[in-house]
Amino acid sequence: GESVGLHLPTLSVQEGDNSIINCAYSNSASDYFIWYKQESGKGPQFIIDIRSNMDKRQGQRVTVLLNKTVKHLSLQIAATQPGDSAVYFCAENIPRTSGTYKYIFGTGTRLKVLA
Amino acid sequence: EAGVAQSPRYKIIEKRQSVAFWCNPISGHATLYWYQQILGQGPKLLIQFQNNGVVDDSQLPKDRFSAERLKGVDSTLKIQPAKLEDSAVYLCASSLEPGGTQYFGPGTRLTVL
Numbered sequence: 001g002e003s004v005g006l007h008l009p010t011l012s013v014q015e016g017d018n019s020i021i022n023c024a025y026s027n028s029a030s031d032y033f034i035w036y037k038q039e040s041g042k043g044p045q046f047i048i049d050i051r052s053n054m055d056k057r058q059g060q061r062v063t064v065l066l067n068k069t070v071k072h073l074s075l076q077i078a079a080t081q082p083g084d085s086a087v088y089f090c091a092e093n094i095p096r097t098s099g100t101y102k103y104i105f106g107t108g109t110r111l112k113v114l115a
Numbered sequence: 116e117a118g119v120a121q122s123p124r125y126k127i128i129e130k131r132q133s134v135a136f137w138c139n140p141i142s143g144h145a146t147l148y149w150y151q152q153i154l155g156q157g158p159k160l161l162i163q164f165q166n167n168g169v170v171d172d173s174q175l176p177k178d179r180f181s182a183e184r185l186k187g188v189d190s191t192l193k194i195q196p197a198k199l200e201d202s203a204v205y206l207c208a209s210s211l212e213p214g215g216t217q218y219f220g221p222g223t224r225l226t227v228l
C-alpha cells in the first residue's frame with residue numbers, strides 16, 4: 001500500500017549543529033513532496049517543497065534532497081536553533097487517475113534542540 | 116494574507132453527543148481539506164472539497180461524520196454521535212488548486228469522555 005514513513009521518531013541535536021531528518025516513500029507516481037513543521041498546539045506549517053523533476057532545493061537554512069532511485073527524502077536544517085524544536089512531517093503528493101491529488105503524511109520526527 | 120481560521124480551538128464532549136467544527140480557508144483557495152490527527156501520528160485526510168463539491172471522502176466514517184461546503188468558501192465538519200476514538204485534533208487546510216501547497220489552520224482539539 002501507499003506509505004510515507006520516517007526512520008527516526010526522535011532526533012536530538014546540539015544547538016548550532018546541523019539536523020538531518022529522513023523520510024522514505026513508497027509510491028513512485030508521487031510528483032511533489034512537502035516538509036511541514038508542527039509546534040505543540042499548532043497546525044502544520046509549510047517549510048519547503050520539491051518537485052519530482054528536481055533532486056535538491058534550498059531555502060533559508062533548510063535544504064530538501066530527493067533521491068528517487070531509493071525513494072528517499074531528507075530535510076537538512078543548518079545551524080539548528082531552539083526555535084526549530086518541533087515535529088517534522090514529510091508529505092507525499094500522489095496524483096490520482098481522476099486528475100485530483102492526495103497527500104499522504106508520515107508519522108513525524110520530533111526534533112529536540114539541546115542548549 | 117490571513118491564514119486558515121478554525122473554531123472552536125478546543126471542545127470537550129461526552130460520548131454519543133454531537134459536535135461541529137468550522138473552517139474558513141484562505142481567500143481564493145478553491146480546495147479545502149479536513150484532516151484528523153491522532154496524538155503521535157501524522158494527519159489523515161477525511162474529506163477534500165473542490166469549490167462546493169466533494170473530491171474524496173473515502174476515509175470519512177460516513178455513519179457518524181458529515182461535512183459540507185455549501186457556498187464553496189466556509190466548511191463545517193460534524194460528528195454525530197461521537198465515540199471515544201474520535202478524540203483527536205481536527206485540522207482544516209486549503210490550497211489554491213488541487214495538488215497545490217496546502218496551508219493548515221491551528222486545528223480543533225476534540226476530547227470525547
